Amino acid sequence: MTIPAERIGTEANSTCYACGKQGEVLYRGLTDRLFGAPGGWTLRKCTDAECGLIWLDPRPAVDEIGKAYRNYYTHGHTNHARQSRWARIVRAILHTTSIYLLGLRRERRRYKRVYLDKTSPGRLLEVGCGNGKRLARMRALGWDVMGQEIDPVAAEHVRNVKGIPLHLGPLETIQSGEYDVVLLSHVIEHVHDPVAMLMTCRRLLKHNGLLVVLTPNAASYGHSKFGAAWRGLEPPRHLHLFTSQTLNQLALKAGFSDPRCWTTPIGAYGIGQSSPPLAEAAIGQQSITIRDVIRGFRFQVAASLVFLFNKNSGEECVLMASKKTTPP
Incomplete structure (x- = not known):
């Protein structure tokens, strides 16, 4: 069942969050092709080539942003990622083939472990944990x-279906933290x-605790190829x-030490798979x-x-940063 769209209140947002410079319009009139939130949207890009931040202007106001999630995937609506039996079979074959042929097995294994494969298990907090799969x-x-979740529907699923404690x-x-890892995935x-948000994550970490952030890469090959149809928008x-450089800068502003981003x-x-040409995609159509x-x-x-030739072209940025504190 899809909940009817309700107009989203907005606020102006013309300057770059990261460096304060003005932004130039990158795309106009974008719509939510994934979950059918109402409105037409404009994206700006920072005019500073060393920054590269992209942002919405206007953007949903803080007390209105929830309306953009009415039909989100964490609410279990059946129109998310529907596919035929044959599409599932072909995808399973081709995806597995691509991982093996392209030598991505090790990278996939590390990604599934959110790059903590060489870190001893401890206490881990996932911010915005969605359906709890990770x-x-x-x-x-x-x-x-x-x-941690602000969405009560997703929270109920994590607690009752996955059996995972949740705030x-x-x-x-x-209020209390002392986590070895705080994870923010998308x-x-x-x-x-x-x-x-990063400052709050730092507060919740132990000394030498680790922050892990995954997010779409504004400088990715996919963005350059698909443009306004890129799934990451x-x-x-x-x-x-964000770009890798901008994420590093924000981590430093939040007080983290030695941030590494790739x-x-x-x-x-x-x-x-999810970036069809704009002319082919119907709003809210997930088939x-x-x-x-x-x-x-x-x-x-x-x-x-x-x-292989441009290590900054990946579809996602990965940030790892440590909390270093001076002993008393």
Whole structure:
């Protein structure tokens, strides 16, 4: 069941969050092709070539942003990612083939473990944990996991179906922390004040604790190829889109030490599959066809080849940063 769209109140947002410079219009009139949130949306890009931040202007106001999630995938609506039996079979074959042929097995394994494969299990908090799938995987690897969500529907699923403890409410309302790892997977692009969120994450970490952030890469090969149809844009839920350089800068502003940021092409298959030409995509239509699956395979191959020569072209940025404190 799809909940009827309700107009989303907005606020102006013409200057770059990261450096304060003016932005130039990159795309106009974008619509939510994924979950049918109402409105037409404009994206700006920072005029400073050293920054590269992309953002919504105007953007949903803080007290209105929830309307953009009425039909979101964490609410279990049946129109998300529907695909025929043959599309599932072809995708399983082609995706597995691409991983093996392109030598991505190790990268895929590391990605599934959110790059904690060489870190001893401890206490892990996932911010904006969605349906809890990732937390369940990390729990199976020996981590003591905890989720945080502001969406009560998603929270109920994590607690009752996954059996994972969860804090329902804004991240800043978690009073005690001492986590070894705080994870944000495709969350930071959804928030109005990314540095404030990173500062809260730092507060919740132990000394020498680790922050892990995954987010779409505004400088990816997919963005250059698909343009306004790139899956990573996702208006109006993605308020900011970052580059590796900008993420590093924000981590430093939030007080983290020695941030390291790189990109990965491992998700290119899904990006290619979910970035159909604008003329072919109906708003709210989530059906995956064999043509989509084949486009995903072809894009995974192309993106992996580009990545060999341009390590900043991956579809996602990965940020890791430590909390260093001075002993008393």
